[in-house]
Amino acid sequence: MNAPPLAYLDNAATTRCDPRVAEEVERFLLEEYGNPSSVHPLGVRAARALREARETLARCLEAEPAGVVFTSGGTEADNLAVLGFARAGHGRHLVVGATEHPAVLEAAKALGAEGFETSVVPVDRGGRLEAAAVAGACRPDTAVVAVMMANNEVGTIAPVAEIARAVRAAAPRAAFHVDAVQAFGKVPVSIRACGADSLALSSHKIHGPKGVGALVLAPGRRPSPLFHGGGQEGNLRSGTENVPGIVGFARAASLAAEGVATEAARWRRLRERLARGLAESSPGVVLNGDAERCVPTILSATFPGVPGEALLHHLETRGVFVSTGAACHSKRGGSHVLLACGLPEEAVRSTLRFSFGRFTTEADVDRAVEAVPPLVSELRALAR
Numbered sequence: 480m481n482a483p484p485l486a487y488l489d490n491a492a493t494t495r496c497d498p499r500v501a502e503e504v505e506r507f508l509l510e511e512y513g514n515p516s517s518v519h520p521l522g523v524r525a526a527r528a529l530r531e532a533r534e535t536l537a538r539c540l541e542a543e544p545a546g547v548v549f550t551s552g553g554t555e556a557d558n559l560a561v562l563g564f565a566r567a568g569h570g571r572h573l574v575v576g577a578t579e580h581p582a583v584l585e586a587a588k589a590l591g592a593e594g595f596e597t598s599v600v601p602v603d604r605g606g607r608l609e610a611a612a613v614a615g616a617c618r619p620d621t622a623v624v625a626v627m628m629a630n631n632e633v634g635t636i637a638p639v640a641e642i643a644r645a646v647r648a649a650a651p652r653a654a655f656h657v658d659a660v661q662a663f664g665k666v667p668v669s670i671r672a673c674g675a676d677s678l679a680l681s682s683h684k685i686h687g688p689k690g691v692g693a694l695v696l697a698p699g700r701r702p703s704p705l706f707h708g709g710g711q712e713g714n715l716r717s718g719t720e721n722v723p724g725i726v727g728f729a730r731a732a733s734l735a736a737e738g739v740a741t742e743a744a745r746w747r748r749l750r751e752r753l754a755r756g757l758a759e760s761s762p763g764v765v766l767n768g769d770a771e772r773c774v775p776t777i778l779s780a781t782f783p784g785v786p787g788e789a790l791l792h793h794l795e796t797r798g799v800f801v802s803t804g805a806a807c808h809s810k811r812g813g814s815h816v817l818l819a820c821g822l823p824e825e826a827v828r829s830t831l832r833f834s835f836g837r838f839t840t841e842a843d844v845d846r847a848v849e850a851v852p853p854l855v856s857e858l859r860a861l862a863r
């Protein structure tokens with residue numbers, strides 16, 4: 480398959496499925512279509528594929544295969560952790576970071592109706608969460624602490640292992656959940672190394688199919704299930720397993736984990752090229768996030784005085800696809816992440832996110848660097 484004729488720089492929203500993954504998915508849609516609960520050979524082979532996918536995921540994350548619960552994506556994994564650990568826990572208090580994904584923030588909010596209170600921990604200007612601040616928000620009745628490993632809008636990486644140690648000391652009975660959706664495949668991720676009780680992952684951010692992800696649990700940890708039914712996924716996620724999606728996700732995960740070191744170095748060079756190119760050619764551009772501690776695949780840039788949405792649409796006419804923030808905000812108004820980082824509302828409206836994936840090339844970055852400056856000047860002049 481030929482590469483699409485555009486500079487797709489919106490990989491934090493979603494990625495193109497890797498052809499090696501798509502091939503596997505197709506095989507399990509068209510040939511190996513058995514239900515893993517069936518006892519005939521097609522079912523037995525589907526069950527084996529499911530077991531192997533679980534083992535692959537476990538290997539990629541230094542987890543136990545029994546701890547891998549396949550879900551419909553990152554949102555469900557975050558919900559299973561936040562709602563499930565809260566309902567199974569001893570207290571009625573939650574702690575979350577201010578820049579969490581809505582899958583965590585809205586799940587915590589929904590628990591308000593069940594009598595839970597949530598403390599939201601602020602971040603600094605770079606979007607960084609301090610371990611002491613998270614621990615300081617913990618109480619004796621804290622049931623769940625949820626933080627993200629890498630932010631989806633500015634790319635900032637949280638010191639999760641340090642946060643885990645601080646949370647264990649402050650609230651030993653709390654479950655510590657880490658949303659690793661944007662971190663996995665960009666930096667090494669291990670459930671052991673980050674000291675988490677659970678990790679949320681999503682396949683479509685790593686060149687796998689959409690609609691599949693996982694909650695990876697540390698040994699002995701069990702949230703309450705959200706779905707009730709046939710008892711699949713160790714009784715934690717009833718419903719016939721999405722075998723083609725799961726097999727594709729596992730293939731995508733092993734490709735992502737294998738390539739992380741070489742890809743990260745390449746992405747860093749692309750990110751530097753883009754940052755330098757934008758800074759040199761677009762006067763006044765401000766780069767957001769924490770340049771020292773970030774995933775190499777995300778660059779958030781504010782173009783003062785330029786309406787970000789207009790810039791985005793002009794860029795798309797030149798074949799450069801980016802976003803104004805998270806895909807889930809682009810239709811809902813302002814970014815809570817940029818506001819939490821202390822950006823004024825006007826700056827939030829003038830911000831674009833560029834994000835890379837496996838298929839991003841230097842030519843894509845150069846295309847963006849060439850297209851942005853004249854549009855910025857034009858739109859600035861119009862806005863005056």
Ligand code: PLP
Pocket residue numbers: 491492551552553554555557580582627629630631658660661680681682683690691692
């Ligand atoms: N968490 C983070 C940090 C994300 O970026 C996303 C997706 O944008 C999700 C969770 C939700 O994942 P999914 O799209 O698989 O539901």
